Amino acid sequence: MESRAARIALGGWTLLVVLFLWIPLALIIVYAFNKANVQSWPIPGFTTHWFGVAWHSQEVRQALWLSVRAALTTTAAALVLGSMAAFAIARFKFFGREAVSFLFVLPIALPGIVTGMSLNSFFVFNHINLSFWTIVIGHSTFCIVLVYNNVIARLRRSSPSLIEASQDLGADGWQTFRFVIWPVLSTALVAGGLLAFALSFDEVVVTYFTAGAQNTLPLLIFGYIRLGQQLPIVNAIAFAMIVLTVIPVVLAQRLMRDTGVLRRGGTAALTAK
Amino acid sequence: MATQAPAREGSEAAPGSPAVRLKGIRRTYGDVVAIAGLDLDIAEGEFFTLLGPSGSGKTTTLRVIAGFERPDAGSVELAGVDVTHAAPSERDVNTVFQDYALFPHMTVQENVEYGLRVKGVGRRERRMKANEVLERVRLPQVGARRPVQLSGGQRQRVALARAIVNRPTVLLLDEPLGALDLKLRQEMQVFLKALQQDLGITFVYVTHDQEEALTMSDRMAVFNEGRIEQVGSPADVYEHPETEFVAGFVGVSNVLERGGRRFTIRPEKIHMIEGIGGDGETGVIRDVVYVGMVTRYIVDLHSGGELVVVRQNLETSSREVLEAKGKRVRLEWRPEHTYEIDKEENR
Numbered sequence: 001m002e003s004r005a006a007r008i009a010l011g012g013w014t015l016l017v018v019l020f021l022w023i024p025l026a027l028i029i030v031y032a033f034n035k036a037n038v039q040s041w042p043i044p045g046f047t048t049h050w051f052g053v054a055w056h057s058q059e060v061r062q063a064l065w066l067s068v069r070a071a072l073t074t075t076a077a078a079l080v081l082g083s084m085a086a087f088a089i090a091r092f093k094f095f096g097r098e099a100v101s102f103l104f105v106l107p108i109a110l111p112g113i114v115t116g117m118s119l120n121s122f123f124v125f126n127h128i129n130l131s132f133w134t135i136v137i138g139h140s141t142f143c144i145v146l147v148y149n150n151v152i153a154r155l156r157r158s159s160p161s162l163i164e165a166s167q168d169l170g171a172d173g174w175q176t177f178r179f180v181i182w183p184v185l186s187t188a189l190v191a192g193g194l195l196a197f198a199l200s201f202d203e204v205v206v207t208y209f210t211a212g213a214q215n216t217l218p219l220l221i222f223g224y225i226r227l228g229q230q231l232p233i234v235n236a237i238a239f240a241m242i243v244l245t246v247i248p249v250v251l252a253q254r255l256m257r258d259t260g261v262l263r264r265g266g267t268a269a270l271t272a273k
Numbered sequence: 274m275a276t277q278a279p280a281r282e283g284s285e286a287a288p289g290s291p292a293v294r295l296k297g298i299r300r301t302y303g304d305v306v307a308i309a310g311l312d313l314d315i316a317e318g319e320f321f322t323l324l325g326p327s328g329s330g331k332t333t334t335l336r337v338i339a340g341f342e343r344p345d346a347g348s349v350e351l352a353g354v355d356v357t358h359a360a361p362s363e364r365d366v367n368t369v370f371q372d373y374a375l376f377p378h379m380t381v382q383e384n385v386e387y388g389l390r391v392k393g394v395g396r397r398e399r400r401m402k403a404n405e406v407l408e409r410v411r412l413p414q415v416g417a418r419r420p421v422q423l424s425g426g427q428r429q430r431v432a433l434a435r436a437i438v439n440r441p442t443v444l445l446l447d448e449p450l451g452a453l454d455l456k457l458r459q460e461m462q463v464f465l466k467a468l469q470q471d472l473g474i475t476f477v478y479v480t481h482d483q484e485e486a487l488t489m490s491d492r493m494a495v496f497n498e499g500r501i502e503q504v505g506s507p508a509d510v511y512e513h514p515e516t517e518f519v520a521g522f523v524g525v526s527n528v529l530e531r532g533g534r535r536f537t538i539r540p541e542k543i544h545m546i547e548g549i550g551g552d553g554e555t556g557v558i559r560d561v562v563y564v565g566m567v568t569r570y571i572v573d574l575h576s577g578g579e580l581v582v583v584r585q586n587l588e589t590s591s592r593e594v595l596e597a598k599g600k601r602v603r604l605e606w607r608p609e610h611t612y613e614i615d616k617e618e619n620r
Contacts, residue, residue, distance in 0.1 A: 161374035164341055167361040168368045169388035169439065179387070183378040 025242060032239035037232050050236040060237065063220040070132065070216060071200040074139040078196040079189060081140070082147025090155040108145040115141055116209030123210070130212030138210035139200040146199065147192035154188035191255040194248035202245055217241070290353030292317040292443050292475040293338055298347035300333055307333040309499040311347070315477060316492075317442075320469050322478045324486040325496030326522065331479045334496075335445050338477060340364050352442060366443040367436040371451060373428050375420040381407070381431050382416035388439040406434040409468070426457050433468075443475045450485065462489055483523045487511060495519050512539065513612045520614060525581045528614065529574075535614055540583040542610040545570065546603045553605035556580075561598050568594040572602060580604060 035045035340361035
């Protein structure tokens with residue numbers, strides 16, 4: 001029996017959890033517009049001054065550029081490797097298939113510190129200098145999963161006869177890819193890619209072990225906070241990052257909804273006539 | 274096995290050759306033999322059914338005709354032209370898939386137009402032809418919708434429309450009514466048969482439903498364990514089953530052994546008379562199954578074996594027929610209604 005009291009209690013509890021999750025973020029957002037350069041409550045006034053300071057800082061710009069490049073490269077690698085793996089697992093039966101599938105998904109659950117540490121000792125042991133590429137390799141270990149999971153879910157939900165139906169109706173390999181395979185998979189790829197980008201862009205732990213002397217944006221923030229420097233700038237960057245991360249995640253979720261099929265409004269409307 | 278040189282390009286169909294000819298087809302998956310040496314001719318304009326239980330090789334045979342499966346041995350001819358090595362897209366056949374395989378990202382209209390689009394047919398002509406076939410399958414209003422917005426029966430008809438828009442010489446149907454409920458199935462059986470006669474296209478129809486096969490086919494082939502047990506018209510296969518398997522799969526298996534000869538008799542051909550005395554076999558009613566329009570009686574015979582007898586419930590009530598259990602009866606039939614099975618010449 002679900003009484004009125006129980007429902008109110010549950011509602012209250014849910015509200016508490018939501019507040020617990022969002023109050024710290026809200027605080028950062030408020031502080032990003034803080035007029036004073038010390039964090040005190042209530043803030044003395046609103047300003048967008050710190051955004052300008054952050055934007056013109058050479059250090060911040062370099063870190064941002066490195067983060068964007070690393071995230072883009074990682075996303076590209078994850079798209080290629082993740083979708084190829086998903087195809088292999090979903091469409092072929094081979095010995096050890098379940099094991100391989102498990103090995104693909106494991107890195108997302110593995111603590112970042114373990115991944116980072118082991119990658120670091122692997123690079124050092126093989127005399128590989130830590131660089132942009134070691135960051136990309138580190139991020140790829142867990143970003144491949146995101147694409148893999150999205151694509152395999154889509155493949156399992158779509159009829160395996162789609163490709164045969166296309167061939168049966170007279171399409172050649174390229175037409176089948178262009179008209180059937182790509183449209184069916186594209187949203188899964190876009191969604192996986194967006195998630196991979198978001199995860200790579202704000203990753204700290206693995207990056208810390210694989211970045212060498214360079215700073216990605218999260219590493220820069222980490223350093224600022226540890227030294228207690230530039231806190232107003234950090235708040236401004238944090239606000240920008242929240243926005244930058246929320247957008248791809250929301251987009252990805254929308255793309256994966258229901259059939260996950262992109263509404264191609266133009267063509268659909270035309271043929272409807 | 275050697276196959277004839279492919280002669281598909283430019284060669285005209287030889288007149289009088291069957292729409293589909295399979296010669297010595299064999300297909301194995303590792304140790305599993307899906308088709309074990311199969312010869313079959315399907316005439317032009319025929320409604321031909323491949324009937325059999327699951328795993329009997331009927332679907333594999335269909336896929337060999339479509340070109341999705343390459344046979345290990347044997348050859349496939351369409352209208353006299355060897356297509357054994359031709360890709361599915363090069364064969365003048367189209368398929369209605371069991372799960373329909375409609376493209377989820379396209380509207381119904383786009384799905385139906387697909388075959389014309391990949392062949393480079395212009396937009397205006399595509400639309401005209403698609404509208405025409407959608408009307409033919411009685412779905413003129415749904416062109417703008419997507420497959421997810423349709424009912425199962427509507428999807429089935431869209432799949433049908435998509436497959437006939439190219440006017441193939443042979444249409445392959447893989448258990449197309451399997452996912453529909455009984456009433457809709459019966460409607461679609463009538464509709465498909467009428468459509469086939471109207472279009473004049475050869476239909477090759479796969480099903481495990483004997484009733485479907487009997488009602489729709491011009492001729493049918495009964496499959497079992499990768500082989501064809503019997504080919505013939507529905508009446509032929511039903512009244513004169515050549516093997517025990519066919520007797521059991523198409524209808525009720527009523528097999529008796531008398532004097533070293535095995536024969537079969539259909540349950541509705543048996544007269545059941547209460548009491549003993551006179552000619553025929555005697556026995557006791559062991560079980561009574563009331564199925565609405567008819568009642569099935571299972572009779573243990575005194576000379577060994579059992580027979581199923583079907584009687585229409587013309588004037589009897591369910592209570593009366595159920596009381597028949599345990600009664601002694603006499604069974605009679607006309608000798609021409611029995612059919613000897615597993616004879617050497619039938620094999």
